[in-house]
Every structure is written in C-alpha cells, then in structure tokens.
Amino acid sequence: MKILPIEKLTLVSNLSKSEVLEELSSNTRPTQSLSFGSPKVENAKLFHGTIYEDSFNIKRVIDYRNSFLPEVNGKVIEKTNGTEIEIELKPVSLVMAFMIIWLGGVSFAFITALIGAITGESPLQISLIPLGMLLIGFGMLKFGFSTETEKTKNNIIKILKAKVK
Structure with a gap:
C-alpha cells in the first residue's frame, strides 16, 4: 500500500513533440493568483499552469474546491515514432x-x-x-486524490491522443 499518493506514468502519443506542447498550450491557461474557483464557461481551458520548452506543470481547472487536486509535472520526450510524455501526479506540496x-x-x-x-x-x-x-485522514487522502487523478489522466490522454505505456 502506498502511503504517499504520488503516481508516475508514461504516455505515448503519435503527435510530434511540438504538437504535444501545442495541444497542451491550447488547453492550458496561465495560473491566476488568489482564484476562488472558476465559473463554468462554455469554452474554458481544461488546465491552468505553465508550459515550458520540453516540460509542463499544470492542474485541472475545476469549479469547486478540492485540496487533493493533483498537480501534474510532465516532461515531453521526442522519439523516432512519436512522443513520450512522462508525468507525475501528486498533491500540492502544502x-x-x-x-x-x-x-x-x-x-x-x-x-x-x-x-x-x-x-x-x-x-x-x-x-x-x-x-x-x-x-479518516488516510481515507480522505486516498479517495480525494484518486478520484481527481483519474479525471486528470483521462483529460490529458484525450487531448494528447495518447496511450499509457
């Protein structure tokens, strides 16, 4: 049984590295400081965070509060027949x-x-x-993190047209 809820996985996409970063960028808005939830907007971005040259740090945009929402740190690696995306999902450090x-x-x-x-x-x-x-503490940590992790992984897999390696 894992005590700390940290999940690492590798995704494989047929998209090029630049296409992966473009898809992430088009679905990510900059992080707003002191935001108290996001109103549901029809064409809202799925994530907020920062996209770098070959990595990213994002969180899913939600319209409710959940302290266990995973932070996604990823690295995009160009391969000969596609792209690998190494991601780590973990709760915020605080x-x-x-x-x-x-x-x-x-x-x-x-x-x-x-x-x-x-x-x-x-x-x-x-x-x-x-x-x-x-x-109760372990249950909150496990349940709160795992439900949000699944939603986050599904969104990333969908926008990057990827498969879990």
Missing part, C-alpha cells in the same frame, strides 16, 4: 506537508494511547479516537 504533519501527529497519539492501554494507565477505548482520525 497539502502534502499538512497531511504528513496531521497523520504523524495522529499516529503518535494512537501509539501513545495504545501504550497507555497496554500498561493499564488508560482504557483501550481511548486509542480508538486517534485510530479513527488516522483512518
């Missing part, structure tokens, strides 16, 4: 840091409560509270 601190603190509380129950200093039921918080 969310990852918060979840590591949260899950670490709750794990410490669970272990402390469990030791207290084993030594007889506290009832065993007390350890169920941090255990529940730990399970």
Whole structure:
C-alpha cells in the first residue's frame, strides 16, 4: 500500500513533440493568483499552469474546491515514432506537508494511547479516537486524490491522443 499518493506514468502519443506542447498550450491557461474557483464557461481551458520548452506543470481547472487536486509535472520526450510524455501526479506540496504533519501527529497519539492501554494507565477505548482520525485522514487522502487523478489522466490522454505505456 502506498502511503504517499504520488503516481508516475508514461504516455505515448503519435503527435510530434511540438504538437504535444501545442495541444497542451491550447488547453492550458496561465495560473491566476488568489482564484476562488472558476465559473463554468462554455469554452474554458481544461488546465491552468505553465508550459515550458520540453516540460509542463499544470492542474485541472475545476469549479469547486478540492485540496487533493493533483498537480501534474510532465516532461515531453521526442522519439523516432512519436512522443513520450512522462508525468507525475501528486498533491500540492502544502497539502502534502499538512497531511504528513496531521497523520504523524495522529499516529503518535494512537501509539501513545495504545501504550497507555497496554500498561493499564488508560482504557483501550481511548486509542480508538486517534485510530479513527488516522483512518479518516488516510481515507480522505486516498479517495480525494484518486478520484481527481483519474479525471486528470483521462483529460490529458484525450487531448494528447495518447496511450499509457
């Protein structure tokens, strides 16, 4: 079981490197600072972020809040019969840091409560509270990230006419 929700995969497209970057550019708008959600617009771009000469850093445009929306870092590599796109999907660094601190603190509380129950200093039921918080934290991280990751991957695969390698 993966603890940190980071997914890496390689896509293969028949498009050239320049066509891949052009498709990404035409479907990506610059990141707006302090945006509080995007209104649904008929011809809105699918992503926001930055496209470089041979790489990109994008996130899917959504009209709701989701802290677990994956950040996509990609590298475009020209091959003889098409293009490979190496992508890494992960939560934003601030969310990852918060979840590591949260899950670490709750794990410490669970272990402390469990030791207290084993030594007889506290009832065993007390350890169920941090255990529940730990399970809820992992569940939020896993569910929130995996549902958004699938949508993001499908959008990228569709616009780049790619297949997973």
